[in-house]
Amino acid sequence: MKIIEVNKLPSAISLNIGALRSTSKRPGVVEALPEVTYVRPRVVVDGREVAKYAKVCGFNKAHGVPMLYPHMQAFPLAMMLFGSRRFPWPAMGLVHLGNSAKLHQRINVGDELRIEMRTGELIAHEKGQIFTLHARALRAGALVWESTWTLLRLGVKQPRGPAFVSALIDETPLSHQADFFAAAGIGRRYGAVSGDINPIHLSALTAKFLGFRKAIAHGMWTKARALAMLMPREAVDKAEVIVEFKTPLFLPARASLWAVRSEDGALFEVRNAKGDKPHLRGRVTY
Numbered sequence: 350m351k352i353i354e355v356n357k358l359p360s361a362i363s364l365n366i367g368a369l370r371s372t373s374k375r376p377g378v379v380e381a382l383p384e385v386t387y388v389r390p391r392v393v394v395d396g397r398e399v400a401k402y403a404k405v406c407g408f409n410k411a412h413g414v415p416m417l418y419p420h421m422q423a424f425p426l427a428m429m430l431f432g433s434r435r436f437p438w439p440a441m442g443l444v445h446l447g448n449s450a451k452l453h454q455r456i457n458v459g460d461e462l463r464i465e466m467r468t469g470e471l472i473a474h475e476k477g478q479i480f481t482l483h484a485r486a487l488r489a490g491a492l493v494w495e496s497t498w499t500l501l502r503l504g505v506k507q508p509r510g511p512a513f514v515s516a517l518i519d520e521t522p523l524s525h526q527a528d529f530f531a532a533a534g535i536g537r538r539y540g541a542v543s544g545d546i547n548p549i550h551l552s553a554l555t556a557k558f559l560g561f562r563k564a565i566a567h568g569m570w571t572k573a574r575a576l577a578m579l580m581p582r583e584a585v586d587k588a589e590v591i592v593e594f595k596t597p598l599f600l601p602a603r604a605s606l607w608a609v610r611s612e613d614g615a616l617f618e619v620r621n622a623k624g625d626k627p628h629l630r631g632r633v634t635y
Contacts, residue, residue: 350384350385350386350467351383351384351385351386352385352386352388353385353386353387353388353429354388354390355387355388355389355425355426355429356389356390356391358389358425359425359429361425361540361544361545361546362546364425364428364429364432364544365428365546365547366432367428367429367431367432367433367440368428368431368432368440368441369440369441370432371431371432371436371438371439371440371441372439372440372441373439374436374437374438374439376437376438378507378509379437379438379471379478379505379509380471380509381471381509382436382437382468382469382471382480383435383436383468384467384468385430385435385467385468386465386466386467386468387426387429387430387465387466387467388426388463388464388465388466389422389426389463389464389465390463391461391462391463392422392461392462392463392464392486393459393460393461393462394414394418394456394457394458394459394460394461394462395458396458396459398421398542399414399415399418399458401542402415402418402421402542402543403415405535405538405539405542405570406539406570406573406574406576406577407529407573407574407577407578408573408576408577409577409582411582411583411584412577412580412582412583412584413455413456413457413583413584414455414456414457414458414584415573415576415577416450416452416456416494416576416580416585416588416590417450417569417572417573417576417590418456419450419456419462419464419484419486419494419496420448420450420484420496420569421542421543421544422462422464422486423464423465423466423484423486423496424543424544424545425544426464426465426466426484427466427482427484427498428440428544430466430468430482431443438478438502438505441559442502442503443500443501443502444500444501444502444503445498445499445500445501445568445569445594446474446479446499446500446501446593446594447498447499447516447591447592447593447594448496448497448498448499448568448569448572448591448592448594449496449497449516449589449590449591449592450494450495450496450589450590450591451494451495451496451588451589452493452494452585452586452587452588452589453492453493453494453495453587454488454491454493454494454586454587455493455584455585455586455587456486456488456493456494460488460493461488462486462487462488462493463486463487463488464484464485464486465484465485465486465487466482466483466484467482467483467484468480468482468483469481469482469483469497470510471508471509471510472499472508472510472511472512472513473508473509473510473511473512473513474501474508474512474513475513476501476503476504477501477502477503477504477505477508478501478502478505478508478509478510479499479500479501479502479508479510479513480500480502481497481498481499481500482497482498482500483495483496483497483498484496484497484498515593516591516593517591517592517593517616517630517631517632519616519632521609521616522609523607523608523609523616523617523618524607524608524609525605525606525607525624526578526605526606526607526608526617527578527605527606528603528604528605528606528622529574529578529603529604529605529606530601530602530603530604531566531571531574531598531600531601531602531603531604532600532601533553533564533600533601534600535566535570535600536550536551536552536564536565536566536567536570536600537550537551537552539566539567539569539570540567543567543569543570545567545569549561549564549565550564550565550566550567551564552564553600561597561599562599563599563600564599564600565597565598565599565600566597566598566599566600566602568592568594568629571594571598571604571619571628571629572590572592572629572631574619575592575606575617575619575629575631576590576633578606579606579608579610579615579617579633580633580635581635585635587635588633588634588635589633589634589635590631590632590633590634591631591632592629592630592631592632593629593630593631594628594629595627595628595629595630596626596627596628597628598619598628602621602622603621603622604619604620604621604622604628605619605620605621605622605623605624606618606619606620607619607620607624613634613635614632614633614634614635615632615633616631616632617630617631617632617633618630618631
């Protein structure tokens with residue numbers, strides 16, 4: 350396993366330029382991803398950054414540091430991988446199929462974290478090649494948070510690995526819980542906070558340039574927005590959430606939250622305003 354230590358992050362613009370430049374990659378059959386771990390050895394949880402992230406996603410101050418906040422600290426490491434020669438496919442056009450996160454211990458403002466992101470496994474899919482990335486956060490050597498990103502490279506003709514199986518097959522009926530509005534500019538606002546400035550999220554014009562009829566909301570924003578409505582109204586010590594992304598949420602849009610709740614969590618979906626088309630499906634426990 351090659352370890353790459355990153356003490357100073359490139360800018361979001363340079364990371365995205367690197368992703369654009371990767372379009373020239375033309376790999377043959379990929380048997381496995383190279384074993385590589387990117388590390389940010391010292392990331393201090395900044396209260397101002399937390400507040401900005403919480404505001405754009407709908408969390409309140411009582412939530413503390415939202416459990417998906419570490420994803421933002423790991424995301425630039427994934428972008429560095431995608432723009433490097435180590436990653437076999439072009440970065441543009443990757444589809445985020447699913448994302449899971451587990452909070453092992455409460456994270457607080459001022460904590461010093463070690464953020465790691467490593468390459469994972471290949472999984473075969475009918476539309477191409479799935480690959481996984483694994484991220485984690487450590488505080489004083491103890492694991493406090495971990496996450497798995499499930500991504501799809503469309504069009505791969507000979508995908509490797511076991512066949513993809515959904516982790517969310519519970520067919521329990523859900524009931525309408527709430528509605529929310531995803532404004533036309535939410536992609537720009539979330540991108541400014543998260544560093545994810547993929548053009549498909551920023552405006553209708555830039556999205557059309559890449560083949561989309563409108564800008565689409567970040568999947569991780571939609572996930573966080575749902576959690577802001579589902580999580581207890583105070584900070585939690587432990588939690589776990591898994592989602593699978595279904596259909597794009599085109600901006601602007603009204604969306605609806607559907608769920609069945611229990612004492613320690615919920616099965617949920619974010620759907621369109623009519624409630625007949627899912628944008629994501631998930632399960633959260635706390």
